[in-house]
Structure formats: C-alpha cells, structure tokens
Amino acid sequence: MVTLRQLRYFAALAEERNFGRAADRVHVSQPALSMQIRELEDALALTLIERGPREARLTAAGREVERRTQRILAEVVELESAARRNGLAGQVNLGVIPTIAPYLLPEVLPQLRAHDITRDLRLQEATTDVLLTALERGQLDAIVIASAVQRPDLVTLPLFRDRFLLAGRIDRLARLSVDELRPESLNPDQLLLLTEGHCLADQALEVCGLNRRRTRLDLGATSLTTLCGLAAQGLGMTFLPEIAVAQERGAVPDLALRRFGTPEPDRQIVLVRRRASDTGPWFDDLAAALQVAGARLIEQARALG
Numbered sequence: 001m002v003t004l005r006q007l008r009y010f011a012a013l014a015e016e017r018n019f020g021r022a023a024d025r026v027h028v029s030q031p032a033l034s035m036q037i038r039e040l041e042d043a044l045a046l047t048l049i050e051r052g053p054r055e056a057r058l059t060a061a062g063r064e065v066e067r068r069t070q071r072i073l074a075e076v077v078e079l080e081s082a083a084r085r086n087g088l089a090g091q092v093n094l095g096v097i098p099t100i101a102p103y104l105l106p107e108v109l110p111q112l113r114a115h116d117i118t119r120d121l122r123l124q125e126a127t128t129d130v131l132l133t134a135l136e137r138g139q140l141d142a143i144v145i146a147s148a149v150q151r152p153d154l155v156t157l158p159l160f161r162d163r164f165l166l167a168g169r170i171d172r173l174a175r176l177s178v179d180e181l182r183p184e185s186l187n188p189d190q191l192l193l194l195t196e197g198h199c200l201a202d203q204a205l206e207v208c209g210l211n212r213r214r215t216r217l218d219l220g221a222t223s224l225t226t227l228c229g230l231a232a233q234g235l236g237m238t239f240l241p242e243i244a245v246a247q248e249r250g251a252v253p254d255l256a257l258r259r260f261g262t263p264e265p266d267r268q269i270v271l272v273r274r275r276a277s278d279t280g281p282w283f284d285d286l287a288a289a290l291q292v293a294g295a296r297l298i299e300q301a302r303a304l305g
Contacts, residue, residue: 004076006040007069009033010048014066017055074276077138091120092282095131095143099200099224100269103243104144107293112286128199135274142283144290146267147199156270157287160294163259163266164204165245165301167228168237170256181261183207192227192238200224200267204239207265228252241267243294245301257304269294 013022023030041048048062131143149156186208194201227238228248232255271287
C-alpha cells in the first residue's frame with residue numbers, strides 16, 4: 001500500500017536528485033529514505049529511480065509518478081490548511097518580508113484582534129524566496145511581499161503602492177538639485193544597501209539602473225533601521241519606503257528625507273496565497289486590514305515629508 005510518507009520522501013528525492021540531500025530535507029537518515037523509496041517501487045511494481053553514484057535520476061515512470069505525487073501532496077496541504085483555519089484554533093500562518101513586517105504588523109495586528117479576523121495568527125519574517133518556498137510547501141497560508149509574482153499556481157492581490165524617499169544627513173540632501181533627485185542621477189558610491197537577498201535592495205538598484213558591483217558602500221546591513229542610522233551619520237544615502245518613515249524618523253530624529261521627482265519610484269505590496277487553497281473570508285478580510293494599515297502609514301509619512 002502506498003503511504004503519504006513514501007510520497008513525501010519520493011517528492012523530496014525527485015527534487016533534490018540525491019539521496020543524502022533528500023534525507024536531510026525530510027529529516028531522516030539516508031537508509032530510512034532509501035527503504036521507503038524501495039517500498040514505494042514495490043507497491044507500484046515500477047522502477048522510479050535510476051541510482052547513480054552521485055545522482056538519482058527519474059525514470060519515465062518516475063516522472064509520471066512525480067507529477068501525480070505533487071498533485072496528491074498539494075491536496076493534502078490544502079486539507080491541512082483548511083482544517084487549521086476552520087477548526088477551533090482558527091489558525092492562519094502568515095509570512096512577511098523584513099522591510100514590511102516591522103512597520104505594517106504593529107499597525108494591523110490591533111485591527112485584526114478587534115475584528116476577530118483570526119483568533120490565532122502565526123507570523124514568520126523572512127526574505128521573499130524563503131517565504132515563497134514555505135507557501136508552496138503549505139507551511140504558510142499567505143505571504144506579504146513586494147515582488148510581482150506571475151505564476152498560475154498562486155493568487156496575487158495588490159494591497160497598495162509604497163513610494164521610496166531618499167534618506168540621509170540633512171546637509172548632504174540639501175546639496176542635491178532637483179535634477180539630481182532622480183534615482184538614476186544618484187552617485188552609486190553614496191548608496192547604502194541592504195545585504196543580498198532583500199528585494200528592497202534589488203528594487204533600489206533597478207530604479208537606479210545599477211548593479212551591486214557598482215556600489216561601494218555595501219555594508220551587509222540586514223535592516224532599514226541600521227541603514228537609517230548610518231545615513232543620518234553622513235555615511236551615505238538610502239532608499240526609505242513610505243511605510244517605514246514614521247517609525248525610522250522617530251528612532252533617528254536627525255534623519256533627513258527628500259522626495260524624488262515625478263514619477264516617484266515605488267514598490268507594489270501584495271498579498272499572495274496558493275490558488276488551490278480555500279477562498280474563505282479570511283483572505284479578503286486580511287487583505288482589507290492590511291490595506292487600511294498601509295494607507296494609514298502612508299498618510300503619516302506624507303505629513304512628515
């Protein structure tokens with residue numbers, strides 16, 4: 001008889017193409033994984049894997065079983081996810097990227113609790129690629145990111161546009177002319193960036209028409225708070241999203257801000273879920289709360305500059 005454990009182990013092996021890596025991924029020993037794969041092959045009376053010294057290759061039958069396995073496991077994920085949300089716990093697992101979470105979550109959580117949108121909201125903060133992987137695997141029910149996702153297996157709901165401001169020491173920003181207040185006119189040697197893996201750094205480079213190798217002040221910072229502190233000390237300039245303005249300006253009063261010329265660079269904040277997941281009211285309610293919180297933060301930013 002085929003078991004879900006066998007299918008999960010086989011899916012890991014089909015993706016990793018290596019018994020050792022697949023075993024690490026599902027947190028078992030390599031012999032235990034190999035035994036389960038053998039039992040799956042026996043149950044189906046098929047050879048699924050060509051076993052090489054360094055690589056495990058799928059046979060033609062293996063490719064077909066992989067396709068069906070992915071479909072079965074996706075259904076199991078949705079069953080577990082629906083049970084979490086509709087059960088007594090009412091649990092929703094939400095992922096948020098680090099350049100959004102510290103600013104949006106404090107605004108939105110009181111609203112969620114007040115309206116009982118979810119009695120048990122579990123949060124994970126991580127970079128976009130980590131969150132997308134967790135969403136695909138069913139570890140998260142939805143994610144808030146700032147990247148366009150054009151995939152048929154995912155549903156993307158736009159929340160709001162978050163404009164970028166230029167942040168730095170007041171005397172440095174005061175010297176910039178109107179023409180220099182365009183992303184492509186900035187001196188790359190003066191641009192402070194988050195470390196690689198953060199989409200905000202990639203977006204800043206993109207709107208400036210730069211690549212990371214052309215910037216010299218890459219200090220490996222992992223938070224906007226660090227960058228704002230350095231910028232306020234005159235070590236360079238950085239891009240600050242509107243939703244972060246009130247909090248970072250409050251923490252670093254010496255931080256000066258200037259708006260870019262039209263069109264202002266921005267990022268689109270989106271809420272993403274799996275297409276196969278249930279379409280209960282939790283998703284739309286969560287989106288509405290995030291939109292209200294985002295609009296409030298943007299209004300505060302525009303009042304400050």
